[in-house]
Amino acid sequence: MPLRLKHNKAQAQAGNISQWKRLISQYQFRTKKEVYYPDRSSEIKRPTLMATKQSLPVARPQQQRGLPKDYYYKVLGVNRLASVQQIRSAFYALAKRYHPDSMHSEEKLKHFQELSNAYNILTDETKRLEYDQLGGIKDEQAFLEQAGNPMHMDMSLKLDDAGVPSQEEIQKLTSSEFDLPLTFVEATVGCKKRLDLRYLLKCDSCKGKSQLMANRDVGKEPCRRCNGTGKVTTKTVTYTAVNTCSQCKGKRYINRNDCDTCHNRGYVLGNVEVLITVPAGSKAGDVVSVDNPNTRQRVNYHLQVPTNDYFRRVGNDIHTDKYLNISDAILGGTFSVPGLYENVDVRVEAGTQSHTKVVLKNKGVRTREGAGNHIITLKVRIPCNLSVKQRQLVLALAQAEEPVFEFHKSNV
Numbered sequence: 001m002p003l004r005l006k007h008n009k010a011q012a013q014a015g016n017i018s019q020w021k022r023l024i025s026q027y028q029f030r031t032k033k034e035v036y037y038p039d040r041s042s043e044i045k046r047p048t049l050m051a052t053k054q055s056l057p058v059a060r061p062q063q064q065r066g067l068p069k070d071y072y073y074k075v076l077g078v079n080r081l082a083s084v085q086q087i088r089s090a091f092y093a094l095a096k097r098y099h100p101d102s103m104h105s106e107e108k109l110k111h112f113q114e115l116s117n118a119y120n121i122l123t124d125e126t127k128r129l130e131y132d133q134l135g136g137i138k139d140e141q142a143f144l145e146q147a148g149n150p151m152h153m154d155m156s157l158k159l160d161d162a163g164v165p166s167q168e169e170i171q172k173l174t175s176s177e178f179d180l181p182l183t184f185v186e187a188t189v190g191c192k193k194r195l196d197l198r199y200l201l202k203c204d205s206c207k208g209k210s211q212l213m214a215n216r217d218v219g220k221e222p223c224r225r226c227n228g229t230g231k232v233t234t235k236t237v238t239y240t241a242v243n244t245c246s247q248c249k250g251k252r253y254i255n256r257n258d259c260d261t262c263h264n265r266g267y268v269l270g271n272v273e274v275l276i277t278v279p280a281g282s283k284a285g286d287v288v289s290v291d292n293p294n295t296r297q298r299v300n301y302h303l304q305v306p307t308n309d310y311f312r313r314v315g316n317d318i319h320t321d322k323y324l325n326i327s328d329a330i331l332g333g334t335f336s337v338p339g340l341y342e343n344v345d346v347r348v349e350a351g352t353q354s355h356t357k358v359v360l361k362n363k364g365v366r367t368r369e370g371a372g373n374h375i376i377t378l379k380v381r382i383p384c385n386l387s388v389k390q391r392q393l394v395l396a397l398a399q400a401e402e403p404v405f406e407f408h409k410s411n412v
């Protein structure tokens, strides 16, 4: 203990205890010893934690890899104005050639990966916009990992018979009821969505008749190539090979009503782009209908809207929370708060109590019946882990503060 303080202590002991308290608190501010931190170990951990966070790998945008800005368009061989449909067919055509199942080679696998990346980004409306503007997307790696392999995503489209619907698909597409997943903001604010509508087309080759004839014996006759054996024997001088007959595929008979175009399903898949307008104020379970421009058939899209962690909707009002530090609440200030339509600057008065509500008029859901408000609840966050400096400052504040006046029985 410094000599001067010893001297002071002696003085204090002499009688003036409050003065002694003041002196000891002054001493605490001068000293560099971190005596007041309650949990020293967690304080030491903090900087290292920050350091590891920063060293995490960050996905590099396209242009940093030294690739041209329209690289993904070039990969698919389409121009920048290509429709989703064009991108899709370009992808499937190329994917057949480079699909890792069809040929095992490191290079092909890599190329197929690039094709999938291009497909995933360019068929996602928002990502494509971002890619067009920036030549890359911010969270590319994460997005692509989550998007996965488009071939797996679309199991119904097999490589061999793309365009021929499976039985399951026929059932699904006949009902003309689809789910349309939207984000909370898309549904609440309203949006326009360009969708690929897949539908059943009566097969042109068989006029849809093969489906009816397929399981009957009408038109059934022994395969001529294999003479009804299902096998073809190839003989040369040196070897004999027995293969499954390619004409009847081993079934021993052929049916002249068989249709190769639709594989006897009677239908092929049609594909048309439709524009869907989701009105503002839509919510989960709402149905948006659109007419298939090719068949005039009405198609219903059932909206799927997840709840949002940030926005809560009550009628046409939107509720959000804004957390403030103690000092923000005490001193006031202007804070940017994400709104439904844009970021909003919210003015917080000095001396704001926790759970004070700020109402932004007409910033809620805007439906035909009128607009709701955006109601922000300001919540003061009391810190739990103070640094040494913060704790010292709060101690100083505590010393300067008046006790909270409360009514007790004794006061009444």
Ligand SMILES: [Zn+2]
Residues within 6 Å of the ligand: 203, 204, 205, 206, 207, 208, 209, 210, 259, 260, 261, 262, 263, 264, 265, 266, 267
């Ligand atoms: Zn057919």
Ligand SMILES: [Zn+2]
Residues within 6 Å of the ligand: 223, 224, 225, 226, 227, 228, 229, 230, 231, 245, 246, 247, 248, 249, 250, 251, 252, 253
């Ligand atoms: Zn045959």
